[in-house]
Amino acid sequence: MTSQTLQKVDHAALKANQLFIISLSILAFILNQPWLAAFVALVMGLGSALKVPGFLPIYKNVLKPRGWMKPDVLDDNPEPHRFSQILGFVFMTAGSISLFVGATVLGWSLVWLVVALASLNAFGGFCVGCAVYYWLTRFNLPGFNKQPPAGTFPGMKPKARVSA
Amino acid sequence: MSDDFLLRFGLAIAIIVVGMLGYWLINQRLLVRARNNIFTLFSKLPNKPVIVYFTTPDCAPCKTLQRPALNQVSRLLGERLEVVEIDATERPDLAKKWGVMSVPTTFLLDARGEARYVNNGVARAEKLMEQLQTL
Numbered sequence: 001m002t003s004q005t006l007q008k009v010d011h012a013a014l015k016a017n018q019l020f021i022i023s024l025s026i027l028a029f030i031l032n033q034p035w036l037a038a039f040v041a042l043v044m045g046l047g048s049a050l051k052v053p054g055f056l057p058i059y060k061n062v063l064k065p066r067g068w069m070k071p072d073v074l075d076d077n078p079e080p081h082r083f084s085q086i087l088g089f090v091f092m093t094a095g096s097i098s099l100f101v102g103a104t105v106l107g108w109s110l111v112w113l114v115v116a117l118a119s120l121n122a123f124g125g126f127c128v129g130c131a132v133y134y135w136l137t138r139f140n141l142p143g144f145n146k147q148p149p150a151g152t153f154p155g156m157k158p159k160a161r162v163s164a
Numbered sequence: 165m166s167d168d169f170l171l172r173f174g175l176a177i178a179i180i181v182v183g184m185l186g187y188w189l190i191n192q193r194l195l196v197r198a199r200n201n202i203f204t205l206f207s208k209l210p211n212k213p214v215i216v217y218f219t220t221p222d223c224a225p226c227k228t229l230q231r232p233a234l235n236q237v238s239r240l241l242g243e244r245l246e247v248v249e250i251d252a253t254e255r256p257d258l259a260k261k262w263g264v265m266s267v268p269t270t271f272l273l274d275a276r277g278e279a280r281y282v283n284n285g286v287a288r289a290e291k292l293m294e295q296l297q298t299l
Binding site for chain 2: 026029030031071072075112116119124125126156157
């Protein structure tokens, strides 16, 4: 494994983002509101463009200051998490478009896929999008050049701070 | 409209229940692994309930939430409970054998060394006490 510089990544912010994606997507399904799914896709898209978790402002301005969520800062690569959000954005956008054109089964299936993957990350600590990113790194694809933090299984939440 | 709402609500609940069932099955698998690897921790069983606590030096929720919860439980039960703390960075072999996916993770073993509960993530003192009372 090559040496690499890791950055501070607040996993609590990532978790808050996932929890909002899960909650709003399930609400969109129950209320049968494709626009709500589209809103989630839009927030994820904006987050991807700005290279931050889409619902970061809520974490930063509401959840963290009130102590409802505590920062969980680890040395990690932010790139796989960004890639993961882009993947979620693509699936959510495809789902929303499907819903608006009347392909409801496909649309809601894609929305639930995003819910399932976000849940796996939020509750199980495994980021499928990150695992895909690290898998693509092995093929030397342009833009994919990060290795998992030392001692961490690709996609799993790092267990420890690696650098001093 | 109302029927549609109820149907969707029921469907959402069903999907969530299936997801939780999957999570429960994963936990059962972790308990089996813990049972099979109990002697990687003890050469002789302590004949009292044990909490095996996997942590790392830089795990923030471990310090702010899990450690205080374990201290509280230890104070309440004193000599009737043993807490074994394992630093997953120092003992990655143990973390792998026990199937630990994230920290904090706590396993609760009964007096016969049978792994009975696993908590992925922070387990509050109340939850640990509830689990310990059934051992």
